[in-house]
Amino acid sequence: MGAYILRRMVSTVAVMAMVGIFVFLLLRLAPGDPADMIAGPRATPEMIAGIREQLGLNQPLPVQFVHWALSILGGDLGISIFTGRPVLELISQRLEPTISISILTMILSVTIGVSFGILAAWRxxxxxxxxxxxxxxxxxxxxxxxxxxxxxxxxxxxxxxxPVQGYHPIDDGFGPWLVHLILPTVTLSVPYIAFIARIARGSMLEVLSEDYMRTAAAKGASSYSMLFHHALKNAGVPILTVIGLSFAGLIGGVVITETVFNIPGVGRLVVDAINNRDYPIIQGVLILVSGLYVLINLAVDLSYTLIDPRIRY
Incomplete structure (x- = not known):
């Protein structure tokens, strides 16, 4: 068990290192000069040089990466080019709507998706x-x-x-907060409910066809006992996998949903940063989302050991 956890931790660190290199190179090796694009068409060479100095683009790539990586490890995601404020502060101000939508979406998706999958397999x-x-x-x-x-x-x-659009912080009252989240949450939940339901149905059907399930039925086990005490536990690994992947992949749907419903979350922040070519914000959000994705996958992998003891060895 300890060796398994250690291997997963080491692989997580390696993956995050690769993600960091990719995010760093993604923007710096893209076509065009970031400083030139940020400065605009009417910028003078002096203005462009000043932006390159501010971003550290006049240094060799290895030096830029070391400085950038050390800043990330120290919790400094950089300074927004257009607002002049710390990126971490801008992201933290937008977290509440995104976290609210994500949590409600996963609660709704898991509850309905697993229930639909079990019911479909039973019938x-x-x-x-x-x-x-x-x-x-x-x-x-x-x-x-x-x-x-x-x-x-x-x-x-x-x-x-x-309401059509907008968001009310939970400090303004639970009712207005929940009412403004119903539409975006239901919208974002639909594909995840469908995905989880399909995987849950397939996994449950595979388990229900096993010999020990027929033996349990022959011994007079109730449908509830067969479905929830025996079948669901043994079908839990693929279901848990798809739930973890769904939660980790929510950011793509959140970006679209927040744009459609005009919600000032992290998704909208990313869209605005892309339109303004605010590279520190884009990099900061990519790093945080990638780190969250990797940690969720790590948590899912470790939870397998609770469902299937064979994975521990």
């Missing part, structure tokens, strides 16, 4: 299974922004049940 081949499978296929195929615009038209414009 394999029946009407319920066909309906849930059709929903999973449709939900996984339709883009998030299409779902968002449809829900806006149906629940905000047509019926006026929910």
């Amino acid at each position: 394999d081949g029946g009407l319920v299974d066909r309906i849930l499978t059709a929903f999973a296929t449709l939900g996984f195929s339709v883009p998030v922004f299409v779902v968002g615009f449809f829900l806006i038209y149906l629940l905000a414009i047509r019926t006026r049940w929910l």
Whole structure:
């Protein structure tokens, strides 16, 4: 067990080192001079030189990387070019909406997705299974922004049940906070519900076809006991994997969802930074998101040992 955890920790450090190198080179080796693009078409050579000095672009790449890596390890993500404020401060100010949407989305996706998968597997081949499978296929195929615009038209414009856009901090009250998160959360949850439901159904069907499950049924085990005490636990590894991947991959959907619903989260911050070519913000968000992705995968890998004891050895 200890050796397994140590191997996973070492591989996590190696992956983060590779991610850091990639993020560093991604912007510096891109076509064009970042300083020239930041300065704009009317900039003088002196202005461009000053920007290059500010960004440290006039130093050799290895020196730039060492300085950048040491700053990252010290918790300094740099200074925004256009606002002059620390990148970490800008990101922290946008975290609440993004974290709120992400947590509510995963709660909704896991609860409904796993339930749909179990129900479809239990009613394999029946009407319920066909309906849930059709929903999973449709939900996984339709883009998030299409779902968002449809829900806006149906629940905000047509019926006026929910607000169209905006965000209220939780300090303003739980009610306004939750009401403004319903549409973006449901929108973002649809593809993850479909994805988790499909994996859960397939995993449950595979386990339910095993000999020991038929033996349990022959001994008179209840459907509840077979589904939740035996089948779900043994089908847990692939389900847990897809839940971890879904949570780690939320940032892509959050960017689109926050743009559609005009929510001032990290996704909107990234979009604005790309439009303004604010490279420190882009790099800072990429590093934080990559680190979160790697840590979630590490947590998922370590949790396998609780579900399947064979992985410990």
